[in-house]
Amino acid sequence: MSQPLPSQQPILMTRGHNVRTLILVLAIMAFLAALALLFSRSASRLSGDWQAQLSNSVTVQVSLAPMSPENDFETQMNRAAQTIRTVVGDAAEIEVVDRSESQELIKPWIGNLDLPESLTLPGLITIQTPQDARPPNAVLLASQLQEDGIVASIDDHSRWADQIRGTARALVVGGAALLTLLLVAGVSVNLFATRSAMAAQRSIISVLAQVGATDSFIARLFVGQAGRRSAAGAGIGILVAWLIWAALSMFSAVPTIFWSNLGQVINDIFWLVGLWCLFVLVCAIAAGVATKRALLRERKRA
Incomplete structure (x- = not known):
């Protein structure tokens, strides 16, 4: 009677309390980044709508x-x-x-x-x-x-339009700055996590090096690990942000701030998917850079 083949185990450790904590931290960062993105998109959209209305309206004050x-x-x-x-x-x-x-x-x-x-x-x-x-x-x-x-004075609302444009630009820039800050924080978390993982799995890295594994091969292992964790964390955070924004759009007393039609929902979904890809890419690159530098230092010491 033939024995079942053993299942293939991953080279690096994939489970543990620290992994769950890391995914939770990444999910929180992605959640905040998604909210910042949605708010910036909403501010830009409202600004465009208001400017379009003001550009075609004039108020005449008759004395x-x-x-x-x-x-x-x-x-x-x-x-x-x-x-x-x-x-x-x-x-x-x-x-x-x-x-x-x-x-x-x-x-x-x-x-x-x-x-x-x-x-x-x-x-x-x-x-x-x-x-x-x-x-x-x-x-x-x-x-x-x-x-x-x-005798009359005419207001073409150009002053209001300029104020709305400036306010919307400031909100979009603020949202972009917050989004960038959260991405940098995600990079920092992944750098720390990658270095901790390398320190905890030093014996595995040494064995891989002894059997002829190159630095690029070892770095790809940590890049894949960081990519999977950031994909899970970012996916959870962005999904929760999307659900909250959708709920607010359905039940809010001020629906203009949130989604008001299906086109806006679909458009913002593409932006959120792009944010997820960017988050995963940045975190994976950060892990690869950290691994390469750590391996290079180890070889210099040896």
Whole structure:
């Protein structure tokens, strides 16, 4: 009766409490890195959406003349809206903000004070053009309003767009810096783990060297070991981050910060897969470099 062949055992040790601890630490780092990446992607996406909306919108503030039965709020605002329509065309949406709504807009500065009827507040008109159309020409619009005797100031939201762009850029740079810091921390952890593993398995390395194994062969063993551990740790951390982000997208009261459609989910999944590959690659390279240097020092001592 034939005896079963013994199973092939790996050359390096693959189990132990330290291995589980290392995978846990790598998972935490990958989790934080994935959250930083998702937050940066969300900030960039929101910035683009807001800038697109602001680029096609203009707010006109009309200085109203003293009210009279023949020249009331609606009459003056309709006249200004008609002038605006001649400039922007029929495709644009022109909305005259109600007088009560205009008063609500200044409440953050004056509180709930009752304004006297004699105080004439400026009227507001919002203009929204389609996404595929050119934004309103502020200079031409101001010139036409002036020709019609309407005193108005025009805000094309360029200042807001610049502030949003700058804030989003700062958030993306901050997220990238945090991501880089976590990758460096992952490299440091793998360097320490590789050196500890080499010290614990010095006898195995000596036997391999005696039977003719080259430094490259021994380094590949530790590279593979580090790659497998970082793949497991990074995979767990990134998966947990993805699940948390998906749950927040489903139940959050502010869904615009998170995912709002399937396209965003698929796009971010590709970025997370890229982060996983980068994490594994960086950790494996770090292990290879540490092994090569350690073996080179050992040969110099010998």
